[in-house]
Amino acid sequence: MPDVLVVEDDPQMRVLLADSLTDEGHRVETAADGLEGLLALRTRPFDVGVVDVALPGMSGVELCRHVRRESLPVAVLLVTARDGVEDRVHGLDSGADDYLVKPFALSELSARIRAVLRRTVSAGGRIEVGDVLLDPLSVRATVAGRTVPLSVKEFALLRTLALRSGQAVDRRTLLAEVWGDAESFDGAIVDQYVSYVRKKLTASGAVLAIETVRGVGYRVDAG
Incomplete structure (x- = not known):
């Protein structure tokens, strides 16, 4: 209960x-x-x-x-x-x-x-993709032991992509899984948060990249 x-x-x-x-x-x-x-x-x-x-x-x-x-x-x-x-x-x-x-x-x-x-x-255990380690229980992402300062939603976005490493994930799926509702939110919010995560990964020295898949959405490339 x-x-x-x-x-x-x-x-x-x-x-x-x-x-x-x-x-x-x-x-x-x-x-x-x-x-x-x-x-x-x-x-x-x-x-x-x-x-x-x-x-x-x-x-x-x-x-x-x-x-x-x-x-x-x-x-x-x-x-x-x-x-x-x-x-x-x-x-x-x-x-x-x-x-x-x-x-x-x-x-x-x-x-x-x-x-x-x-x-x-369903947060599950740790996820390692490329040089990034995600710990859902602590909502913490690290690169070579250094913390990537992600917000909860940024972490959830990266985790959703990491769980489908190498696969293109459309915006509607990301809205449903990260924001919990594909109807009430505009897909532009996904683009905005991908931009946030990319900048933080780059600042942390990560090799991991989030690729744009034209006409579909985004894909994690482990590098």
Whole structure:
């Protein structure tokens, strides 16, 4: 039975989400602001945190950054009323595993949580491709022992390509596996994140390259 922490400052919404997720079979705790949520996550492990972005004191994005810096073992699903591409990128760059825009159906929230949990469970062991070593459990990439400073989404993108080393992976597949939804996100976000990863791999001295496959998507070349 997954443990879920709901961090939401609106009392009615907090109770609604908690009751709905409890009915779905989750063990649910709640927090009314970002600091309370962070303290709860530091106190004991949760499987998923459903975190509102617009929280008093400490925003959901700030909370997520603390979670990643401290390597707290929880998947984070950010919830917000802002649906611009830049807002999504900003949230995902903070280390969030998914991003859900209000208003949403409670069934969609449950589906997103299930998808996040599936990705977490299937993270598996270490992956070595070319001169890059990926450790999904710590969400860490290294080149000759040096850490490549990837965000969670950048790591997930590289891992998805590494698991299919030598194969072309289309943008729709990358959106589905990395962002959890091929319909709500524009394929351009894949191109943007590939650019981020390429720059970080180059700066780390990696031989591993991400090739563009025209008309399809991207492929990892082990070099």
